[in-house]
Amino acid sequence: MIGLGFxxxxxxxxxxxxxxxxxxxxxxxxxxxxxxxxWGRIVKEATERYPVxxxxxxxxxxxxxxxxxxxxxxxxxxxxxxxxxxxxxxxxFAKAANAHIYDLLPVPFRxxxxxxxxxxxxxxQDFLERKIAIENVSYYTPVAAEMDEATFxxxxxxxxxxxxxxxxxxxxVNAFNHNYDAKEFxxxxxxxxxxxxxxxxxxxxxxxxxxxxxxxxxxDPVYDLFDWCIQRIKPVPVLLERDFNYEDLEQMQDELxxxxxxxxKHWEVTYAEA
Amino acid sequence: xxxxxxxxIQHDLAMYCRSGDAPTIPxxxxxxxxxxxxxxxxxxSGTISQAYPITRKVLSEEEWxxxxxxxxxxxxxxxxxxxxxxxxxxxxVRDHDYAVKFNKAWLNELLWFEWLEIDVHxxxxxxxxxxxDRGELFLDPLVVNKDSRLIHLEYPVxxxxxxxxxxxxxxxxxxxxxxxxxxxxxxVNFSVLHAWLLERMQLADxxxxxxxxxxxxxxxxxxxxDTLENQLNKFLLEMFDDGVILGFRNR
Ligand SMILES: [Fe+2]
Numbered sequence: 001m002i003g004l005g006f007x008x009x010x011x012x013x014x015x016x017x018x019x020x021x022x023x024x025x026x027x028x029x030x031x032x033x034x035x036x037x038x039w040g041r042i043v044k045e046a047t048e049r050y051p052v053x054x055x056x057x058x059x060x061x062x063x064x065x066x067x068x069x070x071x072x073x074x075x076x077x078x079x080x081x082x083x084x085x086x087x088x089x090x091x092x093f094a095k096a097a098n099a100h101i102y103d104l105l106p107v108p109f110r111x112x113x114x115x116x117x118x119x120x121x122x123x124x125q126d127f128l129e130r131k132i133a134i135e136n137v138s139y140y141t142p143v144a145a146e147m148d149e150a151t152f153x154x155x156x157x158x159x160x161x162x163x164x165x166x167x168x169x170x171x172x173v174n175a176f177n178h179n180y181d182a183k184e185f186x187x188x189x190x191x192x193x194x195x196x197x198x199x200x201x202x203x204x205x206x207x208x209x210x211x212x213x214x215x216x217x218x219x220d221p222v223y224d225l226f227d228w229c230i231q232r233i234k235p236v237p238v239l240l241e242r243d244f245n246y247e248d249l250e251q252m253q254d255e256l257x258x259x260x261x262x263x264x265k266h267w268e269v270t271y272a273e274a
Numbered sequence: 275x276x277x278x279x280x281x282x283i284q285h286d287l288a289m290y291c292r293s294g295d296a297p298t299i300p301x302x303x304x305x306x307x308x309x310x311x312x313x314x315x316x317x318x319s320g321t322i323s324q325a326y327p328i329t330r331k332v333l334s335e336e337e338w339x340x341x342x343x344x345x346x347x348x349x350x351x352x353x354x355x356x357x358x359x360x361x362x363x364x365x366x367v368r369d370h371d372y373a374v375k376f377n378k379a380w381l382n383e384l385l386w387f388e389w390l391e392i393d394v395h396x397x398x399x400x401x402x403x404x405x406x407d408r409g410e411l412f413l414d415p416l417v418v419n420k421d422s423r424l425i426h427l428e429y430p431v432x433x434x435x436x437x438x439x440x441x442x443x444x445x446x447x448x449x450x451x452x453x454x455x456x457x458x459x460x461x462v463n464f465s466v467l468h469a470w471l472l473e474r475m476q477l478a479d480x481x482x483x484x485x486x487x488x489x490x491x492x493x494x495x496x497x498x499x500d501t502l503e504n505q506l507n508k509f510l511l512e513m514f515d516d517g518v519i520l521g522f523r524n525r
Contacts, residue, residue: 030354030355030356031355031356031357033355034355034398035396035398036396036397036398036399036400036421036452037395037396037397037399037421037452037457038395038456038457039395039396039457040398040399041457057354057356058354058355058356059354062284063284064276064280064281064284064285068354071354093284093288095288095354096284096285096287096288096289097285097288097289097350098350099288099292099349099350099351099352100351100352100353100354101288101291101292101314101351102314102317102318102321102351102356102359103291103310103313103314103317105284105287105288105291105310107284108280108283108284110277110280112275112276112277112280113276113280115275116275116276116280140303140306140307140309140310141301141302141303141306141307142301142302142303143283143287143299143301143302144279144280144283144299144300144301144302145301205309209306209309211309211313
């Protein structure tokens, strides 16, 4: 299954057109919940046409403060209303000091943070009555780290007993920015817990810095990493994320096709033609 | 339990994104933190500018920046849904008296009007009573479009160039509403009498215009019922055409 992140700009094309062929779509609940009128109709049509995953932005699993149970309840209602089973969030924080930041900030890689975040993931899982997947995020500087990133991720998902959403582009971006080996990094993760993959493009803004913009096509080294990675995990859904530059939908479809072809190569059983 | 220093580091990092006050966080790479601030600033600034295109244009660059920067640094954003942040921006501007500071008395109402266009566009679908297009205009309860906000403005920011709205200060009633078919947001102006009637029809949706008439007559101390009925007839038909009244309630 190769999916596409659902965005307003190409929502009509996904529902009515034939330029984009996705096996499933992914919604950010924050952008689509509790909405009526024209967009409410589009949510409804999209959920009727495609299987849907939900991928949160603002729950802020890594925050020091209390979980926002009111918001979590509203997410639960959204998932229920549209029959969405899969919910994931980021291993980061987007709220601190009682304020939303609307960006994903890195949690310090520390033992106390492992325990804290894992506890919050368990609380979310209990509340939503399902296992959730947690995504490795890209980051541009370490923050008071006392362990390496792979150990941090592994410890959190094992302690929380949750699933892992592996964003292959984020691994590539971090490996580049922080000078480590991407394959070695992936090998250190609990790959048996991977239930979902993200792929995206990025932008190199300085000789030694990539920003994870989701605004460009996926580059070849990230496809190569994907190819390598999926030989080491069971078949799972793969999502293309694109947040800017939607002019060339055919080019986006090429990316979907390419992801499907690579997946077929290694996961033939799942994609055997009917 | 998080260690106090971990909590402080997270707070400092988040606060830095807003204030730009460089925190002392161990292990951060030189020159990387400003990217976070830039990214956060772009997201918030883009969201607010897009929500308020008219205000953005009529304020000077200095005025706009003065408000925006203070909002960005001082305001603790509460909504997890980014598209609702402009509402908090409106409240912030109103509560910090920028209308007085900038000597632009209409500023709050302009922001409110621009916000309501977004709000009505996005608001969840209200449940309406079942309705039909056949009935008696005065005798049947009418179903009013509830995907709407009925508001009162002192400054007609929606009607006249902003240079004129101060001298045209008065009582302006309007309904901002969403067309059921297309989802398009429109607004329609009312006299105080029509605004009163529409509000009563929205609240008491089992009552017909005829049921509401005695109350209306005494509220506005009207003697000439015939003239009023003629005039209401015209008004109600227009409201049908505009999609403000959806139909006659099924009996
Ligand atoms: Fe991702």
